[in-house]
Amino acid sequence: MGRWAIAVHGGAGVDPNLPQQRQEEAKQLLTRCLNLGISALRSNLPAIDVVELVVRELESDPLFNSGRGSALTEKGTVEMEASIMDGPKRRCGAVSGLTTVKNPVSLARLVMEKSPHSYLAFSGAEEFARQQGVELMQNDYFITEDNVGMLKLAKEANSILFDYRIPLETCSAGAAAAMDNPLQMNGLPISVYAPETVGCVAVDSEGRCAAATSTGGLMNKMTGRIGDSPLIGAGTYACDLCGISCTGEGEAIIRGTLARDVAAVMEYKGLGLQQAVDFVINERLDEGKAGLIAVSRNGDVACRYNTNGMFRGCATEDGFMEVGIWN
């Protein structure tokens, strides 16, 4: 009987000025989701069910950028995407461009299990969702006041904003100062951090790994823009050896095939999980900024990022548990 392990994340790249209250809320949410996953693993739920369950919880909470609380497109709407992968047999499912589906990760799961395809998007995905009878909401269910304000700021800055939860009352001078900060942190006017994408990876006591990732994507993104989160091998990957979920600059994760590379380096170079994760963050990102969580079939868990902070939590069967934001 193997050892279970689990990790969750709420995005890589955190505003250093994030108010303490927000930091606490984030850690509480991560803790709650971690505990949900731990209970499920202790009840012998397979890893694939655990990751879906946990990501559903993250999607339902408005705090991070997935499901409710998703970032807004340039048009002020929400377009959500997600992917899920089951290590044994490397089955996978993905969705993009969802506008009414309450839990995108569950639709991704249905694509994997109930459709002859691997990836459905936009109106076709919505149609499939209706046929499958999943819970649907009006698009404004997903839109939060915070994000409406964030979109305004993003348009003012005429840049793709990475996410920071500055309360709007401290706008103007505060926001301007904070705005300078993100732009400098990235070194580029166009920041392509994927703000607060969520994810979960787990390995159950049978040694089965799974991974799931969900997001609303980039604030102020073009309609129809697809990021790394629904792309198998980029934002999500799972196989016999491990399960990985990534977050950060979508373009860097895509061209670095980040999630796949963790497993590839284990398979082809014989590295262990931590070494593989270190290697990928150090070598596959070039100037890109990203982070990832990973588990191995042996019950190891790892988290690495080269960004300024990452919302994450992890736990293993021997009682280890940690939730954090900073280094």
Next chain:
Amino acid sequence: MGRWAIAVHGGAGVDPNLPQQRQEEAKQLLTRCLNLGISALRSNLPAIDVVELVVRELESDPLFNSGRGSALTEKGTVEMEASIMDGPKRRCGAVSGLTTVKNPISVARLVMEKSPHSYLAFSGAEEFARQQGVELVQNDYFITEENVGMLKLAKETNSILFDYRVPLETCSAGAAAAMDSTLKMNGLPISVYAPETVGCVAVDSEGRCAAATSTGGLMNKMTGRIGDSPLIGAGTYACDLCGISCTGEGEAIIRGTLARDVAAVMEYKGLGLLEAVDFVIKERLDEGKAGLIAVSRNGEVTCRFNSNGMFRGCATEDGFMEVGIWD
């Protein structure tokens, strides 16, 4: 000064009963496209320009399943997708769900070079195409009589049909026999061959590799279905070492991250191009059927497939040139 090399393909998985005339037409098209690419390489056009040029030619011809001549969705419409990747710096661009764009590969290139994103889809991609002023046509421009007939057959068999160009006049008994043949060849009622996706890979005399893939996707696919062709790491990949374009069963290519794995095996196991391609076709496909073309920065070119045939052609600077369908 390195040696250039180029390969093109028109899909993996060919009906053994394909009429001789069709085989000839296919070989002529492959030859024409290969020669186009060879001229371009001799004129010192960079690999990224060469692959785009060649795939545009394949898209414009109704013979294969891309651009004009694309497979039809279950609704009888065309939804096209493509991706392109430039080895140096691993820049990439992809599109899905295009319905009016004459040359999807060129919009993928524009996404890479003129947008802050890597992947645009459906109405957002169409909007971007309009803004970029690319050539647009009515959706019926892409629809051929043959594919309308093919869709009818597919619906009759209630399966996703892999492509075979049996002339419709030999329908009924002939088609029924061919159909049985098809279904048995796959071993499954639902065949998930990607019929006649097209692609091109090239390395120029500077040793720069590039890859491009374009398709209409599966005949009778669900609206919104995305296959492997626009997915970086699955259907297309290019880096400093090599360029790869895949075709075949989309699901198998996605879960096998086929294109990325050729390069990963070269990078992480130190294999040469031919060994890497053999390894990937043998080890990463499980029961899946697919094929791929690949070039290396050293001027090598190769093509491998485990399907029944693959439309392909390749050429190198030292005068080697070959166009084929069967083993």
